[in-house]
Amino acid sequence: MTSTPTTRGGTRTPSKRRLSDVTKHLSMPSGIVAHGYPAVARQCRKMGVVHDDWQQALATAILAKRANGLYAAGVGGVTLSTCRQVGKTFTIGTIIFALCALSRGTKVLWTSHHGKTTDETFESLVALAQKPQIAPYIRKTPSGSGKQQIVFTNGSRILFGAREHGFGRGIPGVTVVVFDEAQILKAGALNDMVPALNTIKNPLVLLMGTPPDPKDPAEVFKARRRKALDIEQRRAKGEKVASNALYVEIGADDDPDPDDRRQWGKGNPSYPDRTPEASIERMRELLPDVAAFIREGLGVWDREVNGTRLITEPEWAATAVGIVPQEGVKAIGVAFNLDGTRVSVSGALKHADGIHTELIDARPLTESGIGPLADWLAERKDSVALFVISGRAGADALYLALRERKVSKRQIHLATTVEYTASCSMLHDAVRGRTVTHPKAPAGDMLDASIAVADKKQRGQNGAWGWVATTPDGDETPAEGISLALWGVRTTKRRPGRKRSVMTA
Ligand SMILES: Nc1ncnc2c1ncn2[C@@H]1O[C@H](COP(=O)(O)OP(=O)(O)OP(=O)(O)O)[C@@H](O)[C@H]1O
Ligand SMILES: [Mg+2]
Structure with missing residues (x-):
């Protein structure tokens, strides 16, 4: 120097x-x-x-x-x-x-x-x-x-x-x-x-x-x-x-x-x-x-075009479907952002031909927000194999709120960092391998918007990464939510309505 x-x-x-x-x-x-x-x-x-x-x-x-x-x-x-x-x-x-x-x-x-x-x-x-x-x-x-x-x-x-x-x-x-x-x-x-x-x-x-x-x-x-x-x-x-x-x-x-x-x-x-x-x-x-x-x-990059995406537009478009499958094993992914000010809820459905994912909702979270969210999730406990939750800022509170609403321990999974990063690469691989679908949506769709600015952020030393929004007003939680739901539906052995697991993978 x-x-x-x-x-x-x-x-x-x-x-x-x-x-x-x-x-x-x-x-x-x-x-x-x-x-x-x-x-x-x-x-x-x-x-x-x-x-x-x-x-x-x-x-x-x-x-x-x-x-x-x-x-x-x-x-x-x-x-x-x-x-x-x-x-x-x-x-x-x-x-x-x-x-x-x-x-x-x-x-x-x-x-x-x-x-x-x-x-x-x-x-x-x-x-x-x-x-x-x-x-x-x-x-x-x-x-x-x-x-x-x-x-x-x-x-x-x-x-x-x-x-x-x-x-x-x-x-x-x-x-x-x-x-x-x-x-x-x-x-x-x-x-x-x-x-x-x-x-x-x-x-x-x-x-x-x-x-x-x-x-x-x-x-x-x-x-x-x-x-x-x-x-x-x-x-x-x-x-x-x-x-x-x-x-x-x-x-x-x-x-x-x-x-x-x-x-x-x-x-x-x-x-x-x-x-x-x-x-x-x-x-x-x-x-x-x-x-x-x-x-x-002056050589300055636009902030707007600073936004980058990992899943390319053609890859994302190739996995959009008009007809949404209904029958299969369901998991729900809940992603809180870093400071707990936003949350998104997504679903994944494992059906005969593959896995379908959907964003259910993404919104800012107020102090009273956990209660209504937990109510909504608990109402679905009989049809959902697993709730996967990530984001330290809200996950524990949501876990307690779900337990109070009689959702069983085995049905709630708090994702570790390793599991969270695994879910992010799982989504990326699945989109590239065309083994996952999402709804074809009109312009302005929140999931499309999230994927359009979601890029890799390294987490730790070993190449693990998570989603990050690359524009100031971008939201990574929808991309994270579908990743978690996908991970949940792929890893769960639970089958709601059945006593024993029948799934092997
Ligand atoms: N070290 C140098 N010695 C002599 N001339 C130089 C030197 N560095 C730059 N120049 C002169 O500066 C001028 C501008 O350089 P140049 O055309 O390479 O710029 P540029 O970045 O390619 O521009 P543009 O973006 O318009 O293509 C030229 O006239 C070039 O000869
Ligand atoms: Mg030149």
């Missing part, structure tokens, strides 16, 4: 900023023992390119290596979220120029979503390639549409193309892939291109983009961010977490004053030295609204 009290970015220009001085979120790959950057930096200097301090730090992280000599972020990839006009194309472009010059036959794919962005990037890198100290390394720069390339004298080449035009599929022998505009990238397009890397010993995949607009199909970008932030949080608590990916997010504070120059500096480490005030002002004028400026000009 340096002793300088550095405010991230800020208006002051420290003599040498480390990566963590300019990042808002940073998740490094583990196992770094060697560095690829010094050789790249030497090659860059020969080409007349000198990286700024934060660019050096970024390049060092990207090119860090493990003991086996492979890139530490080679498997999980590099993800970079920044504002516009920060120097991304320059930094990544010059690193790639050096890699191309250093090892003959390097093949790079540089894709953007839009054709227009691809053209702009190609032009700016061709301009760079024409600099007197770089030109001797370059053989040609063919520019026909769909054929844009920078070809090096040693046989290395960079191929440019737009994903919206289907560029990049099935190109063999690729060493490096750059996905620019990574906020517009569907999993399909990523999967189409990544196999090209499988036969390469030391591949590098870079995703770079700006925080997504709510309309952008940003699943890939969001999922990588979600994973990285989770790792970052766990490491902050002192947990040792292995990772094979690098995530770098540079951005101003949340909810920034869009005119505050300090925030401009935090959002863009090249301001004001490289990116002049005028470029940022221009961006502000060209972008449709302040929200877009905060995203694209």
